[in-house]
Amino acid sequence: MSDSNNLCPICGEGHLQPQVGKNPVEYKGQTTELEFYFSICDACGSEQSDAAQLRANKRAMVAFKKQVDGLLSGAEVRALREKLGLSQADAAKVFGGGPVAFCKYESDDVAQSEAMDKLLRLAAEIPAAFEVLAQRMDAAPVVSPVDWEEVRGWSVEVDISAESSTKRPQLRVVSSSTSMDKPRWRNIAA
Numbered sequence: 568m569s570d571s572n573n574l575c576p577i578c579g580e581g582h583l584q585p586q587v588g589k590n591p592v593e594y595k596g597q598t599t600e601l602e603f604y605f606s607i608c609d610a611c612g613s614e615q616s617d618a619a620q621l622r623a624n625k626r627a628m629v630a631f632k633k634q635v636d637g638l639l640s641g642a643e644v645r646a647l648r649e650k651l652g653l654s655q656a657d658a659a660k661v662f663g664g665g666p667v668a669f670c671k672y673e674s675d676d677v678a679q680s681e682a683m684d685k686l687l688r689l690a691a692e693i694p695a696a697f698e699v700l701a702q703r704m705d706a707a708p709v710v711s712p713v714d715w716e717e718v719r720g721w722s723v724e725v726d727i728s729a730e731s732s733t734k735r736p737q738l739r740v741v742s743s744s745t746s747m748d749k750p751r752w753r754n755i756a757a
């Protein structure tokens with residue numbers, strides 16, 4: 568956790584002694600105590616954290632925030648990815664986030680977005696959803712004419728049945744292949 572010689576960079580005489588303290592933190596009204604890594608110089612008494620200690624402290628905070636936000640922990644993301652049989656690089660191709668995204672999620676360097684979290688859970692729970700995502704990874708380039716034809720084949724339809732006329736309109740996604748004989752959009756006022 569420290570330089571090889573542990574020499575204090577401030578006084579240049581003492582040596583840094585690694586310490587582990589408790590750091591009370593608060594996030595969205597929830598509090599906890601996180602381990603806090605730092606070093607104390609045995610000569611000048613200055614407290615400092617090196618790069619590795621700072622990284623450990625930051626990861627502990629990110630992990631706590633994930634817990635409060637109800638997101639998958641880094642270990643859970645790793646377990647989920649391995650269950651799906653993906654390398655970190657392939658997971659980024661399937662789910663997005665950039666080439667080093669999963670390395671960062673799994674080490675608690677960054678928190679995945681709520682959208683990414685839901686996508687991961689969906690893929691883990693519904694094999695067919697994962698297959699669709701994995702197939703899209705194999706289709707290169709990502710935005711091809713074929714892809715856009717598929718996108719055009721789907722539309723959002725407002726469903727106003729007599730029974731639900733007093734309720735909020737129900738939006739549902741329909742495939743044009745099953746609604747060719749119907750107008751794609753129905754007038755809400757009709």
Ligand SMILES: [Zn+2]
Pocket residue numbers: 575576577578579580581582608609610611612613
């Ligand atoms: Zn010192």
